[in-house]
Amino acid sequence: MNQALNLFRPIRAIIEFLGGLTFLLLDTAVTIPGALLSKRGRRLGWQNLWSQMDRVGVKSVPIVALVLFCIGAILALQMAPILRDYGKIDSVADVISVAIFRELGPLVSAIVLTGFAGASIAAEMGTMVVSEEIEALEAHAINPIRFLVVPRVLATTIMMVCIAIIGDTAGIIGGLSVGQWFLGINHQQYVTHTFDILKLKDFVTGLVKAGVFGALISGQACYLGLSVTGGAQGVGSATTRTVVYTIVALITVDLIFTSAFYFLGL
Amino acid sequence: MPEAAIQVLDVVKKYGSRVVLDQIRLDVFKGETLVILGGSGSGKSTLLRLMIGNVKPDGGDIVSLGKSIARMNAPELAAYRKNIGVLFQSGALFNSMSVADNVALPLREHTDLPEETIDIMVKIKLELVGLREHAEKMPSELSGGMKKRAGLARAIALDPQILFYDEPSAGLDPVTSAEIDQLIIDLNQKLGVTSVVVTHEMDSAFRIAHRMVLLDRGKFIVSGTPDEMKNSQDALVRQFVYGLTEGPLTARRRGHEYVDDLLGGPG
Numbered sequence: 108m109n110q111a112l113n114l115f116r117p118i119r120a121i122i123e124f125l126g127g128l129t130f131l132l133l134d135t136a137v138t139i140p141g142a143l144l145s146k147r148g149r150r151l152g153w154q155n156l157w158s159q160m161d162r163v164g165v166k167s168v169p170i171v172a173l174v175l176f177c178i179g180a181i182l183a184l185q186m187a188p189i190l191r192d193y194g195k196i197d198s199v200a201d202v203i204s205v206a207i208f209r210e211l212g213p214l215v216s217a218i219v220l221t222g223f224a225g226a227s228i229a230a231e232m233g234t235m236v237v238s239e240e241i242e243a244l245e246a247h248a249i250n251p252i253r254f255l256v257v258p259r260v261l262a263t264t265i266m267m268v269c270i271a272i273i274g275d276t277a278g279i280i281g282g283l284s285v286g287q288w289f290l291g292i293n294h295q296q297y298v299t300h301t302f303d304i305l306k307l308k309d310f311v312t313g314l315v316k317a318g319v320f321g322a323l324i325s326g327q328a329c330y331l332g333l334s335v336t337g338g339a340q341g342v343g344s345a346t347t348r349t350v351v352y353t354i355v356a357l358i359t360v361d362l363i364f365t366s367a368f369y370f371l372g373l
Numbered sequence: 374m375p376e377a378a379i380q381v382l383d384v385v386k387k388y389g390s391r392v393v394l395d396q397i398r399l400d401v402f403k404g405e406t407l408v409i410l411g412g413s414g415s416g417k418s419t420l421l422r423l424m425i426g427n428v429k430p431d432g433g434d435i436v437s438l439g440k441s442i443a444r445m446n447a448p449e450l451a452a453y454r455k456n457i458g459v460l461f462q463s464g465a466l467f468n469s470m471s472v473a474d475n476v477a478l479p480l481r482e483h484t485d486l487p488e489e490t491i492d493i494m495v496k497i498k499l500e501l502v503g504l505r506e507h508a509e510k511m512p513s514e515l516s517g518g519m520k521k522r523a524g525l526a527r528a529i530a531l532d533p534q535i536l537f538y539d540e541p542s543a544g545l546d547p548v549t550s551a552e553i554d555q556l557i558i559d560l561n562q563k564l565g566v567t568s569v570v571v572t573h574e575m576d577s578a579f580r581i582a583h584r585m586v587l588l589d590r591g592k593f594i595v596s597g598t599p600d601e602m603k604n605s606q607d608a609l610v611r612q613f614v615y616g617l618t619e620g621p622l623t624a625r626r627r628g629h630e631y632v633d634d635l636l637g638g639p640g
Binding site: 234235238239240242243244245246247248249250 | 482
């Protein structure tokens with residue numbers, strides 16, 4: 108009996124976590140219009156949103172750009188020998204652009220943002236729980252979801268889309284640089300190939316994914332941060348769990364999206 | 374009989390199977406300063422959280438400002454909370470905001486006042502707690518006593534009818550502690566607010582209280598004026614009030630099957 112209970116405990120924990128996260132995201136979605144448009148607190152709402160967009164997005168741009176530039180360059184170097192054997196060295200641009208725009212741009216940007224913003228949001232929220240700030244907000248009749256979660260989720264979603272565009276561009280530039288300097292592909296040829304192969308749907312599906320990833324990163328970080336118990340150790344544990352759970356969740360959601368797009372012919 | 378601002382009616386609160394508050398009854402009268410005394414784990418902070426609506430009771434009810442907190446929906450609870458102020462043990466200032474912004478936050482959130490009026494009101498509140506010249510400082514730049522005073526200025530921002538204090542003197546030196554006590558007395562007299570103070574600091578409790586209650590293991594042991602508490606013949610009250618090393622509280626702690634624990638017996 109006890110063994111059976113022990114087996115069910117992790118399943119129950121997963122269901123509780125997913126249920127809690129879903130409720131938080133639904134609560135956030137319902138609260139967004141009021142947070143940004145209601146007369147009272149509107150100024151603070153927008154002010155909060157701008158400062159979170161700066162913190163979450165602007166500061167992570169150089170890291171995302173550097174990482175995706177390197178990934179574009181690595182992909183070009185990895186694909187070059189195989190494609191050269193088939194006499195298709197120009198197709199390096201095709202492979203890189205589809206891989207970056209549809210898949211790697213949003214996913215890698217999201218993973219970088221998880222380490223950059225997700226961990227920081229979870230630590231911040233957890234510290235606010237420990238220092239009674241969340242309880243103080245509630246005692247002042249200020250809804251923590253509206254005041255704290257909404258600006259973070261909105262900011263991460265918006266900035267994730269922007270960062271994915273920057274990341275996509277950096278990835279293409281990475282591939283182009285290697286193509287130009289090491290593979291002998293003319294840069295104009297490379298750009299022409301890229302624009303020929305890419306369709307609007309590649310761009311849009313990548314950005315849809317990016318938006319969902321953004322909501323997932325901040326939603327999970329806020330949920331785990333707000334669930335902190337046990338002081339400083341709890342904050343550390345929430346931060347670590349945010350990074351690990353979010354990376355797993357991102358890849359799982361990516362698989363779901365890619366499968367859906369595949370079967371829908373997108 | 375004075376009018377009650379808060380009525381605690383047979384409140385029961387459990388965490389798992391542990392009963393933290395067991396059929397508690399208490400009236401807090403309008404304009405008085407009531408001190409809830411009790412050792413660590415006696416349930417006094419839980420009682421405070423029940424009164425501010427942050428925790429729901431498992432049984433009984435709390436009627437505050439004429440309304441049942443247990444039956445309030447979210448908008449009613451928000452409306453109730455605009456009429457109360459809470460000073461948390463750590464001050465609970467929002468670390469990302471300056472002292473002035475902390476005090477202004479409830480005003481910005483719950484009123485339509487123009488920014489110029491809010492600025493004036495913030496200065497008035499900070500002057501009341503003696504922090505006007507520190508308005509632009511961040512919480513990390515303040516001492517423990519200043520953080521509590523800033524928390525108090527924020528708590529009174531919306532001119533509440535009831536003020537709740539959770540361990541206002543905890544972690545403060547005697548002089549700062551006395552200053553905070555004087556502030557509690559002044560606010561009670563100047564603003565006419567009802568005050569509920571949770572503490573285990575006896576010096577502070579005797580300075581500020583009109584009435585005191587002692588909570589032990591989730592039940593009220595005694596209630597009375599500071600003089601009645603000082604003159605109580607109850608052994609537990611005497612041990613708590615005078616901080617005696619021998620008495621029912623220490624005997625209870627020692628009596629826990631120490632020998633059994635050492636020898637691996639029951640327990």
